Amino acid sequence: MRGRGELVFVGLGLHPRQVTLEGLEALKTSDRIYVELYTSYYEGFLEELKRLLGVEINVLSRRELEEEGGRKLFADVKRGLKVALASIGDPFIATTHRALLLEALRRGVKVRIIHGVSIMSVAASASGLFAYKFGRSATVVYPKEGILYTYPYYVIEENKSRGLHTLLLLEMDPERGVFMTANDAMRILLDVERAEGKGVFTEETLVVVLARAGTPTGKVYVGKVGRLISRDFGPPPHSIVVPGTLHFMERELLSALEGASP
Amino acid sequence: MRGRGELVFVGLGLHPRQVTLEGLEALKTSDRIYVELYTSYYEGFLEELKRLLGVEINVLSRRELEEEGGRKLFADVKRGLKVALASIGDPFIATTHRALLLEALRRGVKVRIIHGVSIMSVAASASGLFAYKFGRSATVVYPKEGILYTYPYYVIEENKSRGLHTLLLLEMDPERGVFMTANDAMRILLDVERAEGKGVFTEETLVVVLARAGTPTGKVYVGKVGRLISRDFGPPPHSIVVPGTLHFMERELLSALEGASP
Numbered sequence: 001m002r003g004r005g006e007l008v009f010v011g012l013g014l015h016p017r018q019v020t021l022e023g024l025e026a027l028k029t030s031d032r033i034y035v036e037l038y039t040s041y042y043e044g045f046l047e048e049l050k051r052l053l054g055v056e057i058n059v060l061s062r063r064e065l066e067e068e069g070g071r072k073l074f075a076d077v078k079r080g081l082k083v084a085l086a087s088i089g090d091p092f093i094a095t096t097h098r099a100l101l102l103e104a105l106r107r108g109v110k111v112r113i114i115h116g117v118s119i120m121s122v123a124a125s126a127s128g129l130f131a132y133k134f135g136r137s138a139t140v141v142y143p144k145e146g147i148l149y150t151y152p153y154y155v156i157e158e159n160k161s162r163g164l165h166t167l168l169l170l171e172m173d174p175e176r177g178v179f180m181t182a183n184d185a186m187r188i189l190l191d192v193e194r195a196e197g198k199g200v201f202t203e204e205t206l207v208v209v210l211a212r213a214g215t216p217t218g219k220v221y222v223g224k225v226g227r228l229i230s231r232d233f234g235p236p237p238h239s240i241v242v243p244g245t246l247h248f249m250e251r252e253l254l255s256a257l258e259g260a261s262p
Numbered sequence: 263m264r265g266r267g268e269l270v271f272v273g274l275g276l277h278p279r280q281v282t283l284e285g286l287e288a289l290k291t292s293d294r295i296y297v298e299l300y301t302s303y304y305e306g307f308l309e310e311l312k313r314l315l316g317v318e319i320n321v322l323s324r325r326e327l328e329e330e331g332g333r334k335l336f337a338d339v340k341r342g343l344k345v346a347l348a349s350i351g352d353p354f355i356a357t358t359h360r361a362l363l364l365e366a367l368r369r370g371v372k373v374r375i376i377h378g379v380s381i382m383s384v385a386a387s388a389s390g391l392f393a394y395k396f397g398r399s400a401t402v403v404y405p406k407e408g409i410l411y412t413y414p415y416y417v418i419e420e421n422k423s424r425g426l427h428t429l430l431l432l433e434m435d436p437e438r439g440v441f442m443t444a445n446d447a448m449r450i451l452l453d454v455e456r457a458e459g460k461g462v463f464t465e466e467t468l469v470v471v472l473a474r475a476g477t478p479t480g481k482v483y484v485g486k487v488g489r490l491i492s493r494d495f496g497p498p499p500h501s502i503v504v505p506g507t508l509h510f511m512e513r514e515l516l517s518a519l520e521g522a523s524p
Contacts, residue, residue: 022279092387105518121380125354137394256367
């Protein structure tokens with residue numbers, strides 16, 4: 001039995017019907033399925049996944065994965081079980097899963113990776129902007145103890161100075177009920193602008209807001225910050241792309257998407 | 263009938279069993295399926311897809327999509343058909359499809375986008391490197407009329423100077439039978455190094471070679487250019503990641519992957 005143990009990282013994509021055939025198969029042939037729902041979010045994902053698979057799914061908390069290092073998972077693998085750890089999107093966008101992968105490789109555990117549709121490529125695709133013109137991405141977080149986190153602002157500046165687009169992910173912590181909206185993210189970046197004053201993110205800045213990107217209710221909004229900041233983008237997750245220099249085809253696509261903006 | 267016409271862009275993922283449930287459904291409920299296989303490549307993709315779907319699939323050439331602007335597609339949509347245009351990976355990584363999307367939006371055609379697993383996120387995920395530390399990406403192409411294309415070299419330099427990783431896609435033109443290997447790409451970049459002499463890409467440079475990334479036969483190779491340049495990575499597609507500054511967890515993951523390198 002011992003030699004059979006295996007840990008399969010399964011990326012579920014951004015909504016339940018975005019799971020791949022390969023992912024579905026890996027889940028169905030696993031002895032035990034764990035799912036982690038604290039690094040990403042889609043309302044009702046677990047219920048829809050259960051319905052789709054018709055099997056039991058065990059939810060792992062942040063504490064169990066990060067502080068306890070996935071002890072449960074490795075115990076199951078050691079007992080010879082084929083264990084699936086499922087997560088929304090692609091498995092290795094979140095750092096937590098890389099730590100687990102490293103631990104598995106160190107222990108000599110047999111590992112398989114099933115990729116899923118990720119916000120990292122969907123954002124480029126849905127925004128109408130060229131994928132190869134995206135610079136590094138950043139996450140906008142709420143001020144901690146009154147201190148503004150300026151990193152995303154400087155990432156936008158660095159990318160813009162090279163003509164590159166910036167993908168901004170927004171703070172999300174489902175276990176604590178935190179889901180930053182694009183409105184809050186824009187407010188925070190305007191606060192950073194007031195503090196830093198470099199003209200990087202103002203009411204005149206063109207942005208693309210992606211609401212529920214890659215899902216059936218996904219919507220794309222194009223416009224200046226001053227115009228979009230008070231819009232209702234509907235339920236999270238939201239993300240934002242700040243375009244750099246635009247190629248004429250990108251400009252035309254943004255205009256067409258702006259016209260089609262709901 | 264007229265109002266029913268619709269154009270659905272379907273990303274198939276990187277191999278046939280990586281299609282999503284949503285994508286499969288969209289293909290099965292389309293009146294006509296076109297597929298484009300000239301911007302990406304996976305051996306036997308069309309045959310496996312036909313087997314999976316049990317329906318007819320029409321292959322569109324580069325000429326039909328680019329020079330004729332997808333005339334066939336739009337004629338079908340105008341006749342009220344639900345038309346799917348499938349492609350490997352995610353629909354909007356290739357510029358061709360963006361041009362078609364723009365044309366569709368201009369004509370007021372009803373459009374739907376079904377995302378697929380893309381090399382843009384898989385490369386970050388499979389390389390063990392943090393996704394948010396990737397700078398812009400570039401494509402390595404063969405010299406044209408004896409002239410070396412230095413752009414990817416300078417993208418690596420720019421990204422490295424900011425501590426960022428670079429994803430290099432390799433020239434591919436299935437219609438002409440061109441599939442650049444990682445070996446050829448490294449040789450070309452060493453040629454550029456000899457011409458430009460900035461020490462950006464040498465035999466001592468650490469690289470991650472991704473062979474058939476995201477597919478069941480996918481393999482990851484980690485090592486210095488001088489050591490990997492003569493390795494046999496198996497069939498294409500290949501891509502390369504040139505790491506920037508490494509976080510200790512990235513360093514450990516690369517070492518573990520290097521140890522696990524086949």
